Amino acid sequence: MSRWLPRIYLTLVYILIYVPIVVLVVFSFNESRTGYSWGGLGLRWYESLFDNRAMVGAMWNSLWLALSAATVSTVIGALTALALHRYRFRGKKLLNGMLFVVMMSPEIVLAISLLALFLLVGLQLGYVSLLLAHVTFCLPFVVITVMARLSGFDESLPEAARDLGASDFTMTRTVLIPVIMPALLAGWLLGFTLSLDDVVVSTFVSGPGYEILPLRIYSMVRVGLKPEVNALGTLLLVFSLVMLMLSQWILIRSKR
Amino acid sequence: MHSVMQQPFKTAVLILVWGWLLFLVFVPNLLVVGASVMTRDPATFLSLPLNLDAYRQLFDPLYLEVFLHSLYMAAMTTLVCLLIGYPFAWALSKVGKQRQLVLIFLLIVPFWTNSLVRTYALKLILATNGLLNSALMSIGLIDEPLQLLYTEGAVIIGLVYLLLPFMILPLYSVFEDLRQELLLASHDLGAGRLSTFIHVIVPLTLPGVLAGVMLVLLPAMGLFFVPDILGGSRNLLVGNVIKNQFLDARNWPFGAAASIVLTVTMAFLMFAHRLSKRRLGEEGGS
Numbered sequence: 328m329s330r331w332l333p334r335i336y337l338t339l340v341y342i343l344i345y346v347p348i349v350v351l352v353v354f355s356f357n358e359s360r361t362g363y364s365w366g367g368l369g370l371r372w373y374e375s376l377f378d379n380r381a382m383v384g385a386m387w388n389s390l391w392l393a394l395s396a397a398t399v400s401t402v403i404g405a406l407t408a409l410a411l412h413r414y415r416f417r418g419k420k421l422l423n424g425m426l427f428v429v430m431m432s433p434e435i436v437l438a439i440s441l442l443a444l445f446l447l448v449g450l451q452l453g454y455v456s457l458l459l460a461h462v463t464f465c466l467p468f469v470v471i472t473v474m475a476r477l478s479g480f481d482e483s484l485p486e487a488a489r490d491l492g493a494s495d496f497t498m499t500r501t502v503l504i505p506v507i508m509p510a511l512l513a514g515w516l517l518g519f520t521l522s523l524d525d526v527v528v529s530t531f532v533s534g535p536g537y538e539i540l541p542l543r544i545y546s547m548v549r550v551g552l553k554p555e556v557n558a559l560g561t562l563l564l565v566f567s568l569v570m571l572m573l574s575q576w577i578l579i580r581s582k583r
Numbered sequence: 584m585h586s587v588m589q590q591p592f593k594t595a596v597l598i599l600v601w602g603w604l605l606f607l608v609f610v611p612n613l614l615v616v617g618a619s620v621m622t623r624d625p626a627t628f629l630s631l632p633l634n635l636d637a638y639r640q641l642f643d644p645l646y647l648e649v650f651l652h653s654l655y656m657a658a659m660t661t662l663v664c665l666l667i668g669y670p671f672a673w674a675l676s677k678v679g680k681q682r683q684l685v686l687i688f689l690l691i692v693p694f695w696t697n698s699l700v701r702t703y704a705l706k707l708i709l710a711t712n713g714l715l716n717s718a719l720m721s722i723g724l725i726d727e728p729l730q731l732l733y734t735e736g737a738v739i740i741g742l743v744y745l746l747l748p749f750m751i752l753p754l755y756s757v758f759e760d761l762r763q764e765l766l767l768a769s770h771d772l773g774a775g776r777l778s779t780f781i782h783v784i785v786p787l788t789l790p791g792v793l794a795g796v797m798l799v800l801l802p803a804m805g806l807f808f809v810p811d812i813l814g815g816s817r818n819l820l821v822g823n824v825i826k827n828q829f830l831d832a833r834n835w836p837f838g839a840a841a842s843i844v845l846t847v848t849m850a851f852l853m854f855a856h857r858l859s860k861r862r863l864g865e866e867g868g869s
Contacts, residue, residue: 333674337686340671344693347704347744350714354707407600414593418601425604431797431849433805435822436842439829440611443618443839463607495592524697526808527822531829541699548703548812552710560700567695575688 348564355557372558379555382543389523389540392454396461397518403462404469404518405511409503411470412477413485430467434527437464442531452534460532461522468521469514476510477503509577516574520567612846619839637836641844646824650844653820656735657803660742664750664799665792667743672754672791676761687755694748702741702812709737709813733815741809742802749798757791790860797852804845821845 355373359366376382407426411419429437441463445456484506488498504511526541533542547553619637624630640646675686693701708714709731716728731737761784769779807822821841828838 333670333677336670337674337678340667341686341689344690344744344747347701347708348693348696350707351700351704403599403603406596410593410596410600414597416593416597422600422604425608428849428853429604429608431801431853433801433822433845433849435805435807435825436612436615436845436849437608439825439838439842440615441607442829443614443835444607444611447614459607463603466603495590499592520695524699526699527805530826541697544697544699544703545808545811548699548706552706556700556703557707560697560703563697563700567697568692571688571692571695 351557352561352564354554355561357554357557359554372554373562376555376558376562381538382540382555382559385538385540385543388454388537392457392461392539393519393522396458396465396522397515399458400462400465400469400518401511401515404466404514405473405507407466408470408473408477408507409499412474426467426470429463430471434464434525438528438531441528445532451536452532453537456532456534457529457537457539460528461518461525464525464528465518465521468517472514472517473507473510476507480506509580512577513574516570520570523563615839615842618835619843621836623834623836637840640837641840649819649824650821650841652735652818653804653824656738656742656818656820657800659739660746660803661750661796661800663739663743664747665795668747668750668754668795669788669792672751672758675751675755676758690748690751698745698806699808699812701744702809705737705741705744706732706812709740732813733818735814735818738810738814738818738820741813742806745806745809746799746802749802750795753794753798754788754791757788761787786863790856790863793852793856793859797849797856800852801845801849804848 356368356370357366358369358371407422410416411423437460441456441460445452445459450456484502485498488502493501524541526545529539529542530545533539544556544559547556620633620635622630622632622634622636641650675683678686706713710716711728711730711732713732715731716725719725720728765783765787766779769783774782804820805822805825807820807826810818810820810823821844825838825841825845828834828841832838
């Protein structure tokens with residue numbers, strides 16, 4: 328095989344991956360009324376996006392949900408990772424296995440099981456049910472991110488802290504937390520993005536009182552073309568890009 | 584050993600995470616299993632007596648056809664992802680380290696972008712008066728627009744587009760671990776390229792293939808919004824059936840039984856993946 332064949336192949340696949348994204352961004356600046364023809368450059372769809380009250384409301388709801396889901400899952404996930412890393416306890420393998428199964432489960436299976444639970448206990452579908460569901464599917468991702476960081480970590484540090492008389496809690500706070508900080512941030516960002524992107528689970532566990540962005544987009548794109556979605560998609564793309572670069576920057580900086 | 588009183592921190596953490604998983608994963612899944620053997624009830628969703636009607640309904644010719652069609656589309660998606668992803672991961676593992684990081688980054692950027700929006704972007708391209716048809720017509724390759732949207736192919740394209748990174752990443756990680764010496768040894772022992780590929784490369788990358796298949800096949804049966812946007816009413820996934828049964832038709836036992844089909848598929852795939860890793864561990868001795 329020549330040197331060039333793999334490169335040409337890689338380039339080709341990357342082009343295919345990025346063509347739809349480029350089309351989306353270009354069409355978001357389209358002035359034309361219809362979705363397909365080009366009617367000159369303009370910000371028309373961005374304007375109509377921000378004039379749409381329900382849309383802006385859903386955007387804030389989604390942001391708030393993603394912030395809280397990412398934060399709660401990072402706290403619980405980090406504590407779980409620390410426990411899995413530091414302690415021996417009965418059922419450790421089972422805990423690991425359960426987290427793995429949650430991560431692998433098709434989202435729709437998780438979605439209907441949670442719907443059944445919420446209806447059974449009489450929880451009104453809305454912010455709380457969404458939060459519980461989103462934390463549940465983010466949790467395993469945070470745990471593995473933090474575990475990966477902990478596994479490459481010098482064991483003598485916590486031992487030293489203990490020998491100097493620190494309690495478990497103090498040692499965790501002063502030694503372990505600073506070490507896993509980059510993983511906490513990476514896990515938080517991952518949780519934030521997963522929550523903001525989720526359609527499948529949210530379709531089942533959200534109520535009429537709390538509309539979130541992915542469901543709003545879903546109801547828009549099911550019927551025909553809505554050029555506003557191009558503008559919204561472009562904004563979300565820029566937003567994710569900034570988040571992703573931030574997390575990469577944090578991870579790279581922490582390695583030095 | 585420390586007693587419970589001396590380790591309040593450990594105890595608190597374990598209670599928290601076990602409580603969460605028990606209440607929000609274990610119990611809900613038991614409820615689904617329970618729902619699948621109950622009787623449909625328009626008022627309360629579910630009622631007694633217990634029976635296996637929902638499972639029998641899975642084999643109703645009407646639904647069986649939907650399931651088989653869904654399975655076919657999921658299998659095609661997985662196959663296309665594998666055919667694109669395998670050489671891709673191989674080629675990726677051959678470029679320089681620094682460039683590899685950039686390329687991986689470029690691969691996961693779309694993964695961080697809203698998947699609904701990306702599916703919608705495909706609609707812009709595939710629609711009757713969309714970009715692809717316009718382009719093909721303007722270069723004179725076709726006279727009339729092709730029906731690309733609302734077809735089986737459109738659903739498969741959509742699923743491949745969303746799921747390709749999940750195939751590539753595990754494959755990339757096995758190609759990264761593939762030791763060059765093994766390939767050289769195989770060559771030195773007189774094996775040709777094809778023989779090396781079949782007897783050395785394929786077995787060594789099999790766990791990656793199975794991990795990728797697991798990560799692609801399961802979502803490819805569940806992501807109901809892809810057929811909703813690209814497939815029309817005839818190209819449904821198991822996910823669409825489950826969603827309709829729970830949210831529209833209100834036939835919970837049947838929806839639950841369909842979701843158990845997905846869970847069983849997952850269990851089977853996980854088992855195959857473990858098995859392949861174990862066998863590799865025994866043979867390779869590493």
